[in-house]
């Protein structure tokens with residue numbers, strides 16, 4: 589039986605980021621990935637802030653496909669609200685190259701990455717965890733002192749060891765398009781019950797000419813049609829007339845960060861822990877932040893050789909008090925968002941279309957920290973206060 593100090597399930601960006609840190613500290617780290625290629629299958633719109641590249645330590649070159657200055661928000665009634673435009677607010681990345689870049693860093697730091705190696709069973713044994721790995725229909729077992737579940741939205745590690753589940757999962761569908769004619773500086777966001785009930789749809793230009801795009805949408809629990817119906821509706825939008833669909837992909841987004849992410853010899857991180865922004869579905873920024881906290885708590889555990897829940901819990905406390913507060917507030921914003929009817933979307937989008945509110949949005953808007961905009965916006969549009977009471981309730985880590 590192979591023995592590792594740390595085994596990480598999932599060679600996504602978050603698992604590999606943890607692997608890189610621990611391997612750089614000289615720990616014996618193995619990463620197990622069920623797929624044969626890093627970054628595939630793709631399930632991401634690839635819209636991030638500069639902070640993501642900085643946290644991951646990835647170069648822009650070869651990874652950043654386009655820069656985004658603003659957003660055009662389409663109401664259900666067809667009116668539009670254009671925000672931003674003054675400076676770069678987001679980057680469009682090639683997600684597969686991004687994932688490969690992080691995995692290469694982990695590998696060069698000394699982590700072993702095993703592809704086509706699915707964790708098919710896991711249980712506690714001898715002061716650690718025993719894992720069953722299935723590769724090409726052959727089974728093998730390994731032992732690790734610390735197991736890190738970075739195995740995505742439908743984490744098996746989360747389920748096997750009885751961690752709580754995310755509050756909800758969004759269902760997503762997406763595609764790469766060519767032959768579009770877009771302003772490359774603006775993403776388009778569509779809201780409303782006939783286009784993306786419970787979330788939103790997006791059109792993201794993926795090159796500086798505006799001729800290619802990544803489009804998609806997610807839906808929440810309550811919808812009247814199956815997911816492909818909404819996707820067909822999106823593709824019929826006049827903005828996408830004449831577009832060619834090159835590649836389709838889907839995915840699931842877990843929302844509602846977990847109340848428990850550590851146990852004896854165990855930690856969960858990234859989508860496995862639902863460390864995802866509930867307002868946008870973005871998981872790379874919060875996941876990478878939490879990966880850093882997970883790594884340093886794991887290294888501290890190795891230094892003291894204590895892997896009990898009490899010791900590892902410092903990771904849970906650290907991320908909950910940090911980005912966890914923003915994610916918890918994001919769940920409150922989501923609660924309000926879910927209550928809005930199409931008529932209310934139309935009304936609020938119209939209300940926000942004044943020079944003063946647009947200036948406030950441009951000044952305080954930050955896709956990683958949407959709460960920073962909430963209070964300045966209420967000052968400018970006091971009638972938004974009718975939405976505020978449930979935001980003001982205390983959030984517990």
Ligand SMILES: Cc1cc2nc3c(=O)[nH]c(=O)nc-3n(C[C@H](O)[C@H](O)[C@H](O)COP(=O)(O)OP(=O)(O)OC[C@H]3O[C@@H](n4cnc5c(N)ncnc54)[C@H](O)[C@@H]3O)c2cc1C
Pocket residue numbers: 597598599600601602603620621622623627631632633634635636705706707708738739740741743744760761762804838839840841857858859860864869870871872873875
């Ligand atoms: C449609 C869609 C659009 C999105 N758009 C954005 C966006 O624009 N910006 C953004 O920041 N985020 C976006 N996200 C979210 C983002 O993709 C995730 O938050 C991110 O991938 C989380 O990384 P992770 O490493 O935690 O999990 P993952 O990237 O899911 O990696 C988990 C890995 O674990 C592997 N695995 C799972 N089970 C096992 C097992 N039993 N054995 C071995 N390996 C296993 C999987 O194969 C996978 O490679 C989007 C998600 C979706 C679905």
